[in-house]
Amino acid sequence: MSGAASEARTRETIVRFARSMFERGFTVGSSGNISAAVEDGLLVTPTNACLGFLDPARIAKLDRDGRHIAGDPPSKEVFLHRAFYETRPGTGAVVHLHSTYATAISCLADTDPDDCIPPLTPYVVMRVGRVKLLPYVRPGDPRMGHMIRALGGSHAAVLLANHGPVVAGKDVETAVYAAEELEETAKLVLVLRGQPARRLDAAQIEELERVFSPPR
Structure with missing residues (x-):
């Protein structure tokens, strides 16, 4: 497939998954953004664009x-976005x-900044890995990139304090599924808050990491 054809397909993939997430309530209004690597650069959803109504030709x-x-x-x-591409090969x-x-x-x-999405299910371990909470900065502040670069590629997902999650993956489908898994696990965390929840133990987590090779 030529570079132009591959890019066109990637644009359509972004639009399809963005619309799906919007229609199921994972994003509202003009919130959220998606990027994808292409042969000669990066595609990024436009500023102030609704993920439910993207035009593939207008993606930046x-x-x-x-x-x-x-x-x-x-x-x-x-x-x-660029910070993840620069620090996490693949x-x-x-x-x-x-x-x-x-x-x-x-x-x-009281969210644990070093492990803010606990291992309640095997799927959050397999698809997301350990999630780091990063300090608050205003939306669009370049310090966001600096904080992610400072992690040295050690996390595939982070939570931005008082802001929301950011998840990296090998392709759009993988990143979207991981972001959805993170959201569903966060829901479980809040549903179980104050209850004697059972987490996966260290041996169970090690087995999942060995078998499924999840994000670092």
Whole structure:
């Protein structure tokens, strides 16, 4: 497949998954953004665009140096996307949502910053891995990128305090599924809050990591 055809398919994939997430309530209004790597740069959903109504031709394109070269202006949070591509080899897509339950976890004062989505199910271990809570900065602040780079690629997913989750994956499908798994686990965390919940133990987590090789 030519580079142009591959890029066109990637644009359509972004639109399809973005609409699906919007229609199921994972994102509302003009919140959230998605990016995907292509042969000669990066595709990023436009700033102030609703993920439910994207036009594939208007998705922003950046060159390999991060310069905007086509489409509408990219999301103002493009910094956090680029940080994942630069620090996690194999990253092919990044999804940032303001999904309700994960964002709620990011607002709780007692959330563990080093492991903010506990291992309640095997699937969050397999698809997401350990999630780091990063300090609050305003949306669009370049410090978002600096904080993600400082992790050195050690996490495939982070929660931005009082803001929401960011998840990286090998392609759009994988990143979207991981973001959805994170959101559903965050829902479980809040449903079980105050109850004697049973988490997976260290041996169970090690087995999952050995068998399924999840994100670092």
